[in-house]
Amino acid sequence: MTLITYRDAVRDALREEMHRDPRVFIMGEEVGVWGGSYAVTQNMLREFGDKRVRDTPIAEGIIVGAGIGAAMGGLRPVCELMTVNFGLLASDMLINHAAKLHYMFAGQVKVPLVVRAVGGSGRQLAATHSQSLEVLFAYIPGLKVVMPATPYDAKGLLKAAIRDDDPVLYIEHSLLYPIKGEVPTGDYLVPIGASDIKREGKDVTIIAWSRMVHVALQAAEILGREGISAEVVDLRTLRPLDMEPVIRSFMKTNHAIVVEEDWRTFGIGAEVAVQIYEQAFGYLDAPIVRCAGAEVPMPYAKNLEALAVPTAGDVVRAAKELIG
């Protein structure tokens, strides 16, 4: 095991996969000399050359669209979008094409494409650069959506995504890049479509993904000191959504809180909650609680931005009310 940052975990996954498989290449805006807008591809141009680390013109639709064509042509492109917000400019390519071609052409073609993008808020980048848009893409059958919370998962899931034969949208959180965690020294994969228990507990199940896993863990720590034992489930993948560990946990705790950075209405928490209702109604001791983003285009001012995103304090308060 070595202790590395989330950023290094993503980069190591890319580098290892590029060394393993010559068909893997990177394209996107600023990925070359600049090294990626969040420094993920730093030094990779020097290591792999400009055939495999390719700066493109500024056109998200073509980055993903050409990625689709290259993937159908037998390559394994990793396309980088500077942020998931700009992914909206490529949403036709992701939703109307990448997600559907394998199905519409009856399995004839595969689209082994990875689209990496940064999502989430917390850097005072305001409304058009701070969104959690995962629900838009997780809604689409045929598209896999992965959102790692730790360096271990970031590396293992990205390697799995690159080896996966389906299109995968891999969303990183900008505030997670500096966090550190243990990763194995050798090659390993984290399966796509498998949720993970990040902390065991017995009184309440807290469900989260991406950065909110850390908020949930922080809350669980505080609750633990106050005698409430919280179990934290990290969804890791939003489609395919693995509810089994959530349901198993809920059957034990009979209480659930979903912590989500995205907006509450129509958000992922709504889906998670309804699946718990459907699959474990008899185990319900209280309504499921959502700690979600405020329904507002993200404000710029630091104090206002902080108010728009769930905090550990919000989760602790919710848990205490719930367990009461």
Added chain:
Amino acid sequence: MSAENHISRHEALGLHGEDVHELYYQMVLTRTVDDRLWNLNRQGKVLAFASCLGQEAAQVGSAYALAPDDWLAISYREHGVVIARGMSVRDIFAYAYHRDNDPNTRGRQIPGHYGSQKLHILTASSPVGTQLAHGVGSAWASVYEGKREATIIYFGDGATSTGDFHAAANFAAVHKLPVVFLCQNNEWAISVPNTLQYAVKHLTERAAGYGMMGTLVDGLDVIEVFGATRAALARAYSGEGPTFVEAKCKRLRSHTTEDDDRRYRRREDVEADRAHDPLANLEAYMKAASLWDEGVARQAGEKAAAEVEDATQYAEASPLPKPSETLTHIFAEVKTDAHQNDD
């Protein structure tokens, strides 16, 4: 043009009399297929599809120039392209009837959106212009793997207004990709005339703006289309980058079976357009080049009619897609139980 000129045109391109006969047959077949599909639509047997009547020369002539390894990114109107590429008429009809034995999409797409890995036909796009992005990506893959392959991208005049067109043209030019942008300018985008799509005289004027070569051709002339496409392919193979080919042609029917062009076109104009018939054009060429006799025409017509009749019966007798397969191929591999890997 004199007969001498005609002869020198196909021979100058290295085409033999047999090639011209083959081009003629493929165009006749395309038209026969198109006519039959249109009639079947009116009988309620085949749902919405886009006719390529009037565009046979642009389609067959360009596809005929391709090498087997080249790739095609197409739109929804390219029946002549897939015929020239070698798709069987049976497969075309099994698709139109959305049957289980259709190798294209097996009941999963609207008729006419062909896709065949075997024939190197990428998945046809229905959102206008999107195949341009896929096509440049396919060309990228060829270059990346050091293969001597080009990708030809088919699209209409309307598609040149999209962001994808601009982005793809620029991307291909910047990276010098082996792409042939083949625009079939049929003067219409549904009911909108091309005067409302662009303000230049010819779309080829735009090519310079991307730093690529532009070639304007008479899309009613199959030999000319063939020649321009082959020259563009030669540039592509030798690393000179993309070429924009504009083939001016006519759309001789409504946009699709679901459209009625009487709402926006004067009948005299439609009648006048009918005089611009690529098949009649080729017939005249063949006569002048002494490649024509009534037997050729009759044989081609009979053979095409027989193929289409056979394919219609084949499709009618074929089974519908199995309901049990409705949910197959959503993902490439079916994950059974993620937790088995985990423990």
